[in-house]
Amino acid sequence: MKANDDSAQEAVSIRMAITATITKVAAEQSKALAALSDDLALMDSGLDSLCIAIIVARLDDELSLDPFSGADDMMLPVTVGDFIRIYENAAA
16 A cells, blocks of 8 residues: 555655646746646646746756657647646656
């Protein structure tokens, strides 16, 4: 059971890191950020492509994860939930 607890805790940490980074970057870039939810489309979030690039770079530094590098056949995230799951899956 401990392994499941650890992986669940890691998923929560990843989710928290991502949402905190999204919020911070939106503020720094003076973007009006929509309320974050798993089903919120990234296109409707208030973020632009520069914001997403900054978020990915910061998460690479913070989490030591870049799930987008080297994945030629990867589906790009459509929603905030998709974006978070890509990081959770890369950490697994």
